Amino acid sequence: xxxxxxxxxxxxxxxxxxxxxxxxxxxxxxxxxxxxxxxxxxxxxxxxxxxxxxxxxxxxxxxxxxxxxxxxxxxxxxxxxxxxxxxxxxxxxxxxxxxxxxxxxxxxxxxxxxxxxxxxxxxxxxxxxxxxxxxxxxxxxxxxxxxxxxxxxxxxxxxxxxxxxxxxxxxxxxxxxx
Numbered sequence: 001x002x003x004x005x006x007x008x009x010x011x012x013x014x015x016x017x018x019x020x021x022x023x024x025x026x027x028x029x030x031x032x033x034x035x036x037x038x039x040x041x042x043x044x045x046x047x048x049x050x051x052x053x054x055x056x057x058x059x060x061x062x063x064x065x066x067x068x069x070x071x072x073x074x075x076x077x078x079x080x081x082x083x084x085x086x087x088x089x090x091x092x093x094x095x096x097x098x099x100x101x102x103x104x105x106x107x108x109x110x111x112x113x114x115x116x117x118x119x120x121x122x123x124x125x126x127x128x129x130x131x132x133x134x135x136x137x138x139x140x141x142x143x144x145x146x147x148x149x150x151x152x153x154x155x156x157x158x159x160x161x162x163x164x165x166x167x168x169x170x171x172x173x174x175x176x177x178x
Contacts, residue, residue: 026124026125029145034121039178041114041151041164044074047166048110053103055088055169070162071106074155081154082120085133085147117151152174 027030048071051058056068065073076095083089098106129145142150166173 001112009130012112023122025122027129029129030121030124033145033148034118037118037121037148037152039156040159041110041118043174043176044162045110045157047162048103048107050174051103051162051166051169052171052172055165055171056103056106056166057099060165060168065161066098067100067162067165068103068106070165071099071110072096072101073160074162075106075113077110077158078151078155081115081147081151082117084118085126085135085142085150086117087128088131088133088144094098114138121148122164 025034027120051067056071059066072075076093080091080093083091083177091113096109103110124144131144132141133147134141134142135147135150163173
């Protein structure tokens with residue numbers, strides 16, 4: 001019986017240890033970058049949570065996206081840009097209709113797609129980081145490590161717009177900290 005308990009305890013310990021190492025990025029760059037990504041993603045989620053559900057349809061003008069569309073665009077483009085530029089996969093946009101989504105569904109989509117990027121940051125190795133990709137709009141050739149900055153910059157651009165929507169509705173936005 002002692003041997004069985006010892007074997008079970010050993011397996012549990014190994015399983016826990018393996019689970020912890022799976023969250024350790026593979027490169028010096030990604031070790032540095034992961035907390036930056038996590039902070040940026042969490043701030044975006046705070047913005048999404050701050051807007052009341054009845055204001056998710058708010059749009060400043062007819063040509064602007066609604067708040068919900070901004071959030072869905074952030075979620076979908078984060079995963080798409082990560083796949084396209086960081087992983088080098090062929091992907092096409094597949095954006096759900098934000099007007100048919102509830103606030104909690106949009107937040108779940110954001111969380112899921114931010115976690116997708118987080119997992120790529122954790123698992124990509126140095127060879128992958130050093131590969132290059134051609135940026136679709138500019139034609140610039142950059143490293144996949146550099147492409148992670150683009151994914152974050154794109155998210156920050158639309159997050160800032162969504163933050164402005166919050167202010168335009170006389171709602172105090174979440175505090176930005178670094």
